Amino acid sequence: MTKVDVNVNGxxxxxxxxxxxxxxxxxxxxxxxxxGFDRQLAYEHRFDPAVRTSPYSLIINxxxxxxxxxxxxxxxxYTLQYLxxxxxxxxxxxxxxxxxxxxxxxxxxxxVLERLGIRYPRARVVNHPSQLPQAAEELTFPIIVKPNIxxxxxxxxxxxxxxxxxxxxxxxSIDFGIDDTGLVQEYLPAQGxxxxxxxxxxxxxxxxxxLFLTEDEFNLCPADYCRVPAEENDLGLADGVSGRGALxxxxxxxxxxxxxxxxxxxxANLDLGGVEYLVNxxxxxxxxxxxxxxxxxxxxxxxxxxxxxxxxxxDYLLERAGIISATVG
Numbered sequence: 001m002t003k004v005d006v007n008v009n010g011x012x013x014x015x016x017x018x019x020x021x022x023x024x025x026x027x028x029x030x031x032x033x034x035x036g037f038d039r040q041l042a043y044e045h046r047f048d049p050a051v052r053t054s055p056y057s058l059i060i061n062x063x064x065x066x067x068x069x070x071x072x073x074x075x076x077x078y079t080l081q082y083l084x085x086x087x088x089x090x091x092x093x094x095x096x097x098x099x100x101x102x103x104x105x106x107x108x109x110x111x112v113l114e115r116l117g118i119r120y121p122r123a124r125v126v127n128h129p130s131q132l133p134q135a136a137e138e139l140t141f142p143i144i145v146k147p148n149i150x151x152x153x154x155x156x157x158x159x160x161x162x163x164x165x166x167x168x169x170x171x172x173s174i175d176f177g178i179d180d181t182g183l184v185q186e187y188l189p190a191q192g193x194x195x196x197x198x199x200x201x202x203x204x205x206x207x208x209x210x211l212f213l214t215e216d217e218f219n220l221c222p223a224d225y226c227r228v229p230a231e232e233n234d235l236g237l238a239d240g241v242s243g244r245g246a247l248x249x250x251x252x253x254x255x256x257x258x259x260x261x262x263x264x265x266x267x268a269n270l271d272l273g274g275v276e277y278l279v280n281x282x283x284x285x286x287x288x289x290x291x292x293x294x295x296x297x298x299x300x301x302x303x304x305x306x307x308x309x310x311x312x313x314x315d316y317l318l319e320r321a322g323i324i325s326a327t328v329g
Contacts, residue, residue, distance in 0.1 A: 011323050012055055013037040016045075016082075017062040018072055022296045026062075029310045035318070042079055043072040054091035058321035061095045064294050065104050066151020073178050076104065076149065094320060095293045098269035103293035106148050106183055112267050112291065118260055119287050123185035129174040133166050135184050142187040147177030158187060188287055191279035196251055198261045199295055199309070201272045202316050205258050207305045209298050210251035248298060250305040257286060264291060271320075272313070 013030075015037055017023050030037055038056075042063050063079045083097035095103075102108050113120040124135035125148070136143055143165070146156040155175055159165040168174055176182035193213050199206040253261075261275045268291055276290040297309045318324045 011057040011321055013058050013060070013317070013321055014040050014056045015060045015062060016040040016042060016079075018042040018064055018067045018075055019070070022064075023062055025297070025310050026313065029314045033314065035314075035323075042067065042075040045075075045078070045082065047082055047085055049085060052089050054086065054089060057092060057323070058317060059086060059091055059093045059096075060317060061093055061100065062294065063100070064151055065149050066154055068149070068178050069151060069154045076178060080104065092320065094271045094317065095273070096269075099271065099273070099293045102268040102270075102291055104149050106146065106150055106290075107181065109268070109291045110183075112264060113288055116260075116263055116267055118264065119285060121186045121188050121287055121289055123183050126182050126184065127180060129169050129172070129176065129182070132169055132174070132182070132184050133162065136162065136165060139184065139186050144183075144185050144187050145174060146183050146185065147175070147179075148181035148183060149177050149179050185289075188278060188289075189281040191281040191284065195276060195278045196253060196257075197274045197276045198253055198258065199272075199274045199297070200261060200265045200270065201309075201313060203262060203266065205262070206272075206309060206312065207298075207307075208251045208253050209248050209304065212247040212249075248304055260288070264288065268293075272316070 013035070015023065015026070017039070018041070027037075027039075040059075061079075061083065063075070065076060067073065067075050080097070080100065083093065083100055086093050087097040102112060107125045110120060110123055110125075122139055124139070126132055126135050132145060141162065142158055142160045144156055144158055145165075147154070150156070155177055157168070157174065159168065174182070190213060194210050195213065196208055196210050198208040257277065264275050265273055270291070270293050272293075272295055274292040274295050275288060276292070277286055277288045279285070280287050297313075298304050301308050301310075315324070
């Protein structure tokens with residue numbers, strides 16, 4: 001990356017976030033360049049609706065829907081109110097309200113794929129676990145039940161038979177999470193026992209990774225932080241950043257897949273984000289299954305994908321803030 005002298009006079013930046021560790025590389029890149037920014041903790045935050053201008057040239061939204069797994073569930077509905085306010089006053093926000101209505105709703109993500117005519121695993125949306133058996137009647141088992149507001153694979157359950165699903169419903173053991181809305185979706189076996197995540201920055205392809213799944217794995221979240229907290233599994237990994245231990249490698253998706261991902265992120269109003277897909281072993285077709293506004297990037301990126309994406313991200317953010325006039329690479 002070419003070194004750039006950045007004049008930040010008159011510009012203020014803010015990063016709105018919740019997780020204490022995920023964004024250390026982003027913070028470090030700003031600090032390496034000597035660029036100051038305000039840290040806004042999502043779970044300790046307030047705003048005044050009477051203030052109708054933003055003091056910031058750019059607000060970078062890095063709020064995660066998995067906050068409820070860390071005791072910060074109150075920050076999720078609050079974030080939507082804050083982002084709606086920022087939209088009303090015309091603030092410059094990366095992944096603002098129009099993006100986060102999709103980040104906080106897997107049902108809306110399916111709507112994006114449906115509108116674009118892009119293939120995805122068949123699914124139904126329900127408002128109570130008692131509706132699951134009927135909703136699953138037309139679906140092929142195995143199926144996955146997951147909360148509408150997800151995050152790092154939390155609260156996902158696989159059911160291999162209708163009887164197993166009914167027994168779990170009758171036992172009252174299914175939790176839809178904080179908005180009491182759930183999805184029942186067909187589980188598709190991944191060809192090559194792997195899935196792909198494509199990262200987009202500013203509407204352009206940044207990189208893709210392929211993650212190889214462990215045996216019988218059904219949580220297809222590919223990021224290194226996708227460990228369900230310890231109280232929800234028996235792995236003893238509660239910090240959310242421990243990594244999954246499965247092989248991750250750089251991958252070049254077919255051109256048509258990259259174009260589909262660009263269309264998805266555009267339709268979902270994502271300035272940056274990741275879209276995940278797999279090749280269904282049953283029919284050999286590509287199915288998209290998740291849209292993520294929160295991109296933390298793959299761990300040890302220079303070794304895995306051949307470059308560090310954080311300088312490129314910061315270049316983009318500085319351009320969005322009006323601090324530099326063009327992306328530098």
